[in-house]
Amino acid sequence: MWCQRLAWLLRGQHGSTGRRWPWLPRDPRPVLAAPARCHPTAPASPRCAWQLHRDHLELRYESTVMRLDFVWLRDHCRSASCYNAKTNQRSLDTASVDLAIQPQAVRVDETTLFLTWPDGHVTRYGLEWLARNSYEGQKQQVMHPRILWNAEIYQQAQVPSIDCQSFLETDEGLKEFLQNFLLYGIAFVENVAPTKEDTEILAERISIIRETIYGRMWYFTSDFSRGDTAYTKLALDRHTDTTYFQEPCGIQVFHCLKHEGTGGRTLLVDGFHAAEQVLRQAPEHFELLAKVPLKHEYVENVGGCHNHMIGVGPVLNVYPWNNELYLIRYNNYDRAVINTVPHDVVRRWYQAHRTLTAELRQPHNELWVKLKPGKVLFVDNWRVLHGREAFTGYRQLCGCYLTRDDVLNTARLLGLQA
Secondary structure, rough: HHHHHHHHHHHHHOOOOOOOOOOOOOOOOOOOOOOEEEEEEEEEEEEEEEEEOOOEOOOOOOOOEEEEEHHHHHOOOOOOOOEEEEOOOOOOOOOEEEEEOOOHHHHHOOEEEEEEOOOOOOOEHHHHHHHHHHHHHHOOOOOOOOOOHHHHHHHOOOOOOEEHHHHHHHHHHHHHHHHHHHHOOEEEEEEEOOOOOHHHHHHHOOOEEEEOOOOOOOEEOOOOOOHEEEHHHOOEEEEOOOOOOOOOEEEEEEEEEEOOOOEEEEEEEHHHHHHHHHHHHHHHHHHHHHOOEEEEEEEEEEEEEEEEEEEEEEEEEEEOOOOEEEEOOOOOOEEEEEEOOHHHHHHHHHHHHHHHHHHHHOOHEEEOOOEOOOOEEEEEEEOOOEEEEEEOOOOEEEEEOOOHHHHHHHHHOOOOOO
């Protein structure tokens, strides 16, 4: 199955520069069961035709060919007795549906599918709704439209920062910020007072703050107060955070409150752009990175902090129905002992990991920014890797993690696809 899905995705590639992920081809010509009869809706309406099979309805609407199981069609009925439109919740007991159910009658007009079931219940579906919500329809859609980027693409896009007052006080400013964040995986807010309290107010505009073993809002200096390389002045290679959580934190917020010294620029790399290059150049490596689960681990015994966290998952995570990449879990610092991979796979995994690492380290993929007091950076930790160059002097950052669900919820309520 993986090889087939990768083949479908590869056939849809037309270059990677600044475009959305993924491009998926439409289904091949439908294979129709020989004994089935085709029922066009009307001679003057070639947009829709349907066929009954033993256990499903095959429906062609415009360019989408759908195969709709009868149990699925009964289960998703939107009638008042089956679905509560006020709460947007199912009322029908799915376990009560006969798994051998078949409709007694089927009718299709210009816009609607009608099914009459053995007990006389009538189900109605809009054809547009079916085209959007069928498996075949979902396979042609992306869950999260994105623009993949390297340093040149991002700089040429001239993505604007959002003013703090506009971000906090207007839906227009908030929406523009979220649109930038969803498309690029990073976004900036400017003219923020350089305090932890003001940074917290900013973060809470879009999400509940996710409290972790690092606390709710954190100060970040080079005092090695935590058992982590980040709490030093050393350079940090590109990585995503909290890979040792079962669900890595979705969004990270950085605000440099003070830096009296040199260096310390922040490195940002679009992991999805790099993964796409791997898919195009070495699809077998992409497949392996999306298939093999690894452990990541954080062991801490410093001062009063004692933690042992373990998270498990592949480096690349994709939705199986449309091959859309939704999460990269990449952190060479926190990757645990590889003991989930058999000996006949482990060398190939190292080769695949090397291919991805080489792409992530390409200089043209590196976006370097200097964080300054008043400019807050939001990073999609499921997509964009971050790092840091070594620095001198005193440098203090504050920030937090945000819950991904709440950020996406805020975006959807403003009319964005998220």
